[in-house]
Amino acid sequence: MVKVYASSVIEAPALRVWNHIRDFNALPKWVPVVESSRIEAGLPADKVGCIRNFTLREGGTIREQLLALSDYEYSCTYSILESPMGVIDYVATLKLTPVTDGNRTFAEWTAEFDCEPGRERELAESVGNGVFQAAFNNLKRQLAPQR
Amino acid sequence: MPKVVRSTIIDAPIEAVWAALRDFNAHDHWHPAVTESRIEDGRAPDELGAVRNFRLKNGAQLREQLLTLSDHDYSFTYCILDSPIPLVGYVATVTLKRVTDGNRTYWDWRSTFSTPPGMETMLARMVGEEVYDTGIEAIRALLAGSVSLPAATPARSGVVPRASLAPMPANAVVIAKHGGPEELVVRRTSVRPPGPGEARIRQTAIGVNYIDVYVRTGFYPMLTPPGTPGMEAAGQVIDVGEGVVGILPGDRVAYACPPVGAYCDVRTMKADQLVVLPADIDDETAAALMLKGMSAEYLLRRTHRVERGETVLVHSAAGGVGLLLCQWAKHLGATVIGTVGSADKARLAREHGCDVPIVHSQGDFVADVMEATRGRGADVIYDGVGGANLDRSFEALATCGHLVSYGEAGGPASAFDAHRMSSKSATVSRPVLFDYTAQPERLREMSANVFDLVRRRVLRVPVHQRYRLADAAEAHRALEGRATTGATVLLP
Numbered sequence: 001m002v003k004v005y006a007s008s009v010i011e012a013p014a015l016r017v018w019n020h021i022r023d024f025n026a027l028p029k030w031v032p033v034v035e036s037s038r039i040e041a042g043l044p045a046d047k048v049g050c051i052r053n054f055t056l057r058e059g060g061t062i063r064e065q066l067l068a069l070s071d072y073e074y075s076c077t078y079s080i081l082e083s084p085m086g087v088i089d090y091v092a093t094l095k096l097t098p099v100t101d102g103n104r105t106f107a108e109w110t111a112e113f114d115c116e117p118g119r120e121r122e123l124a125e126s127v128g129n130g131v132f133q134a135a136f137n138n139l140k141r142q143l144a145p146q147r
Numbered sequence: 148m149p150k151v152v153r154s155t156i157i158d159a160p161i162e163a164v165w166a167a168l169r170d171f172n173a174h175d176h177w178h179p180a181v182t183e184s185r186i187e188d189g190r191a192p193d194e195l196g197a198v199r200n201f202r203l204k205n206g207a208q209l210r211e212q213l214l215t216l217s218d219h220d221y222s223f224t225y226c227i228l229d230s231p232i233p234l235v236g237y238v239a240t241v242t243l244k245r246v247t248d249g250n251r252t253y254w255d256w257r258s259t260f261s262t263p264p265g266m267e268t269m270l271a272r273m274v275g276e277e278v279y280d281t282g283i284e285a286i287r288a289l290l291a292g293s294v295s296l297p298a299a300t301p302a303r304s305g306v307v308p309r310a311s312l313a314p315m316p317a318n319a320v321v322i323a324k325h326g327g328p329e330e331l332v333v334r335r336t337s338v339r340p341p342g343p344g345e346a347r348i349r350q351t352a353i354g355v356n357y358i359d360v361y362v363r364t365g366f367y368p369m370l371t372p373p374g375t376p377g378m379e380a381a382g383q384v385i386d387v388g389e390g391v392v393g394i395l396p397g398d399r400v401a402y403a404c405p406p407v408g409a410y411c412d413v414r415t416m417k418a419d420q421l422v423v424l425p426a427d428i429d430d431e432t433a434a435a436l437m438l439k440g441m442s443a444e445y446l447l448r449r450t451h452r453v454e455r456g457e458t459v460l461v462h463s464a465a466g467g468v469g470l471l472l473c474q475w476a477k478h479l480g481a482t483v484i485g486t487v488g489s490a491d492k493a494r495l496a497r498e499h500g501c502d503v504p505i506v507h508s509q510g511d512f513v514a515d516v517m518e519a520t521r522g523r524g525a526d527v528i529y530d531g532v533g534g535a536n537l538d539r540s541f542e543a544l545a546t547c548g549h550l551v552s553y554g555e556a557g558g559p560a561s562a563f564d565a566h567r568m569s570s571k572s573a574t575v576s577r578p579v580l581f582d583y584t585a586q587p588e589r590l591r592e593m594s595a596n597v598f599d600l601v602r603r604r605v606l607r608v609p610v611h612q613r614y615r616l617a618d619a620a621e622a623h624r625a626l627e628g629r630a631t632t633g634a635t636v637l638l639p
Contacts, residue, residue: 008248009156032599058603097255101155101283106253108244128247129427130602136248137595144588 002120003112006132010105012143014098017105018074020143021094024052024066030142031135033057051081060084067091080113087123088114107136149271152257153279158392159290161245164252165221167286168241171213172199177289178282180204198228207231214238227260234270235261249393249423254283314339315347315385318639319375319411320619325365328623331376331410333616338413341388346418348400352434353409354379355614355622355635356467357531357556362407363623366555370407377409381424381433391418399424401594403438405581410619412639419587422594427602435467435610435634438580440597441590442553443471443606445583447479448596450576451527451549455480460516460525460543462532463556464501465492467634471606472529473501478605484519486512488629495632499607516543524548524571534558541573549574609633 010017020030025045027034037054039045040063045052051065060083068077074096080087090113097106109132115123157164167177172192175184184201186192187210192199197213210228217223221243227234239258246253256279262270314337322330341347355377361367362376370376381401387394394400402409404420424433446468447453459476463469464485476483477500485501487493493504505515516525524545530537531554544550550573552560563575584590600606611633614622618637625631 005245005247007244007246007253009246009251009253033603097154097253099154099156099253100152104156106154106156106244106246125427129425133248133425134599134602137599141592 001112001114002124003110004124004128004132005108005110006128006136007106007108008133008136008140009099010107010136010139010143011102011145012105013103014074014096014105017096017107017139017143018071020139022046022069022071022076024050024069024076024078027052027054030138031131032138033131033134068093085123085126086115086119107139109136148259148261149267150257150259151271151275151279152255153275153283154253154255155283155287156246157252157254157283157287157290158395159252160250160395161221161243161252163290164243164254164286165218167289168243169193169216169218169223171197171216171223171225174199174282175201177285178278179285180277180281232270232273233263233266234274250395250398251393254286256283315413317411317413318616319408320377320616321373321375322363322370324372325363328363328620328627330363331619331623333619336411338411338415341386341391341415341418343389344391344418345388345415346391346394346400346421347385347387347413347415348380348382348421349385350380350382350409350412350414350639351430352381353377353411353616353637353639354403354434354436354438355612355619355626355637356438357554357626358438359407359410360623360627361555369405375408375410377407377411378405379403379434379438380409380414381430381437384421385413387418394418394421394423399430401430401433401437403441403580404584410616410637412616420584420590422591425598425602428598431610431636431638432601432608434636436597436601436606436608437594439467439471439634440601440606440608441584441593442468442580443475444593444596445578445580446472446529446551446553447475449583450551450553450578453479453481453527456482457526458482458484458520458523458545460528460540461485461501462528462530462536462540463487464496464499464504465632466531467631468531468553470496470499470609470633473499474606475600476500477502478600484516484525492632513539513542520545527551529553531555532557533560537561537563541567541571544571544573547572547574549576551576551578553578610636612636613638615639 023045025037025039027037035055035057040051043050053063055061062083063081064078066078077093080090092111094109099106170192172186175181180203182202184199187198190197200210202208209230211225213225215224224240227237237260242255244253317336317338319336320331321334359376362370384396384398400421402420459481461472465487473483483501484503485496486505493506496504503519505512526545527549528540530540530552533555534557612635616637616639
């Protein structure tokens with residue numbers, strides 16, 4: 001079992017960050033590697049169980065299912081149904097926590113999955129850095145206080 | 148039931164914060180409100196059920212019991228057993244989490260309790276401010292090194308080391324006077340410890356750029372001899388001075404900024420221009436990439452925002468910045484025309500996204516550009532050559548085009564005639580990287596954009612020349628002789 005953990009601090013209130021990322025269909029807006037996304041079967045994007053079907057900028061399609069969504073905890077859990085990455089039993093959770101000191105947000109993104117032996121490091125790196133950290137960096141840019 | 152929550156970010160690794168907080172009996176060392184704490188019945192402070200019996204500075208005596216302790220989750224929970232303050236059923240939890248972005252620590256301290264009616268607000272404020280806020284600020288100050296603790300306490304071992312006061316021996320390339328490559332001579336030097344806002348770095352790779360030649364010859368007045376040239380390097384932080392946040396000893400970092408002084412193995416410099424390197428960007432890549440990559444970033448995304456379908460002309464398309472401009476402009480959907488000096492360089496440029504490499508000797512590229520654009524000219528031209536080349540570039544520019552002069556390798560960019568611009572409604576820019584990177588937030592944004600494209604393999608940074616620090620003169624000869632392709636690095 002590979003575990004990936006990435007966390008960051010976003011200089012914006014948690015509610016504002018949550019409003020920006022809550023939409024399960026909004027990955028293209030804030031995750032740099034994602035080009036376009038749609039929700040299958042015409043379901044609302046906050047219906048638990050819905051499936052997002054998105055394409056990556058470097059090519060490839062991923063299908064992910066929403067397993068849990070909490071407007072109270074500011075958290076979202078989802079699994080990968082299909083992807084070209086070669087991950088098995090992939091479940092990830094994105095969670096925001098308000099930082100009372102400075103009205104900022106502590107953002108955490110965890111993923112657990114299995115894969116072919118020998119690919120653990122490469123996949124952990126591409127998920128942790130290539131996707132999660134890159135998305136955090138983008139969020140910081142998008143939500144940075146206007147100067 | 149009042150609930151008090153405080154959370155903050157501490158600029159120290161989680162191990163260091165945990166080392167300071169874990170000992171259930173050590174709060175009299177760090178919390179300003181606590182004196183004389185002891186664990187009852189001779190138990191260990193990390194034994195579940197242990198009771199700490201302590202006094203506050205105002206004289207109140209309290210007993211608190213450890214309920215959970217987890218080195219795995221960096222968390223502990225405790226309750227109040229006896230207190231003269233009416234906090235009934237008080238249970239508090241401290242949790243630390245790693246901020247992987249910057250090696251910092253998120254600290255969450257929360258509790259719930261009951262109070263006699265009417266005292267909720269007052270007691271919640273007291274717990275939040277006098278206990279949690281005060282404690283958090285004390286730990287922050289402790290880990291920032293402004294308070295010293297008795298050295299005997301073993302729990303302090305994880306505390307971040309501060310700058311040692313000793314100068315360190317080092318090797319640096321020093322020029323005694325402006326002149327040719329032969330002026331680049333290695334000397335033994337001594338590097339002072341970092342002052343406020345500074346960091347000391349052990350450098351592992353140094354980027355060589357054409358600007359270093361201007362500095363050496365005195366064409367750019369950035370170095371008064373004797374001095375050390377160089378704008379760009381990567382390495383590891385040895386120690387940091389007072390007031391430095393976000394950069395810790397041991398961090399891998401890189402920079403591309405004035406003042407000059409990068410041609411050395413150990414350097415003390417301002418910390419706010421340092422970028423912490425992601426794990427997947429190695430030192431040599433960073434040293435080869437920071438200045439040239441961020442140059443490509445501002446040229447293509449800021450000075451001019453290249454759009455899909457535009458035609459871009461890149462001079463010196465096989466050079467360090469040129470190859471990056473070709474790859475990135477191609478990625479943005481532009482048609483890329485490049486000028487190069489030889490067939491080999493044309494091949495290299497083509498491999499890096501240049502659609503139409505033009506081999507030319509002396510500025511005879513205009514006709515080729517016009518042919519390639521069916522007489523229109525290029526929408527944006529990146530000219531790092533300067534001199535007479537700029538006039539040729541203007542001839543190759545499309546109507547309403549943008550001529551960007553970003554370097555003067557072939558001679559000064561002469562005064563430009565604004566009247567002449569009107570013949571093409573042209574825009575002319577003469578940007579300088581360091582104006583774009585002066586703000587640390589912008590710098591981090593630009594470097595992150597570059598690293599992101601390296602990670603996605605949009606940008607490849609071929610390091611074709613590697614020299615020892617002692618052979619810096621040879622590196623300059625090759626660069627000035629137009630004998631290099633891709634990036635050049637010095638390895639101390």
